[in-house]
Amino acid sequence: xxxxxxxxxxFAVGGAICTLAQLLINxxxxxxxxxxxxxxxxxxxxxxFGLYQYVVDFAGAGATVPISGFGYLLSKGAMEGAKxxxxxxxxxxxxxxxxxxxxxxxxxxxxxxxxxxxxxxN
Amino acid sequence: xxNNQNFINDNYLNYVKSVSPKTNEKRSLIRAFLVGGLIxxxxxxxxxxxxxxxxxxxxxxxxxxxAVMIFLGAFLTGLGVYDRIGKFAGGGSIVPxxxxxxxxxxxxxxxxxxxxxxxxxxxxxxxxxxxIVFGVASSVLVGLIYYGIYNIF
Numbered sequence: 001x002x003x004x005x006x007x008x009x010x011f012a013v014g015g016a017i018c019t020l021a022q023l024l025i026n027x028x029x030x031x032x033x034x035x036x037x038x039x040x041x042x043x044x045x046x047x048x049f050g051l052y053q054y055v056v057d058f059a060g061a062g063a064t065v066p067i068s069g070f071g072y073l074l075s076k077g078a079m080e081g082a083k084x085x086x087x088x089x090x091x092x093x094x095x096x097x098x099x100x101x102x103x104x105x106x107x108x109x110x111x112x113x114x115x116x117x118x119x120x121x122n
Numbered sequence: 123x124x125n126n127q128n129f130i131n132d133n134y135l136n137y138v139k140s141v142s143p144k145t146n147e148k149r150s151l152i153r154a155f156l157v158g159g160l161i162x163x164x165x166x167x168x169x170x171x172x173x174x175x176x177x178x179x180x181x182x183x184x185x186x187x188x189a190v191m192i193f194l195g196a197f198l199t200g201l202g203v204y205d206r207i208g209k210f211a212g213g214g215s216i217v218p219x220x221x222x223x224x225x226x227x228x229x230x231x232x233x234x235x236x237x238x239x240x241x242x243x244x245x246x247x248x249x250x251x252x253x254i255v256f257g258v259a260s261s262v263l264v265g266l267i268y269y270g271i272y273n274i275f
Contacts, residue, residue: 003170010166011159014218018158019151021213026147032216033249036225037256039217044260048267061165064184065191066158066217067253073184074257078265082272089269093261099185100192100219104226104250107196112230112242115200 006060013059017066036067043071048079073097150212157207157214165191165218188219195223200231225249 046052052072055063074093081092198204208215233245
């Protein structure tokens, strides 16, 4: 039952964040690439004030899977690093996001090599 | 003269509105909500799987989940499935981390003909590049501000 409730929260919050993006697509002329950047920065700034953590605690993957969760992770890493040293204050963000960036680069390159362009079919 | 110009502009804009296809805006919002929610739920499912089957927790758990989500996004983009989901879901497929993977693989495949260095490797970052630039820059800024706060107070 607890897990079911959690999935409900994940679905609601994750869906709401995506709906916000769709609102921007429908009613403004912001391109998809810029929406990603804005959402990333929104997550990073909210976490810089310690706020995005509440959303993550409430909705789990509903908050971490959207790109704003990536911004949250970067800020969180930097803030934790700042407690220890200047070096970790600078590297903490990209260390925390390291797995995501590495996965995107490695899988991205790999699958680009394996698969062929499908634009001709469209 | 100016009024006349405005009149023509209004006429033209009305004409454009009447001719251009009407995307159902309410429906697109519902689709974004459903697909976005579903993708996040898959992420949550992976969280539970890694937590209870592998015993991961905390940051490590979150990192592996996002890596698998990126794998799935990249793989489905390669198969051409993700772009079909994107046509249906709009923002629902762009904002999740799988959409980030899609934004890496999609241009990389598209520009394969320009070679493996300036084609694939360079074009991978057309959309992902700005995200990494702003992400890393903002994290350094946040880190430095917090370092300053901790060491002054």
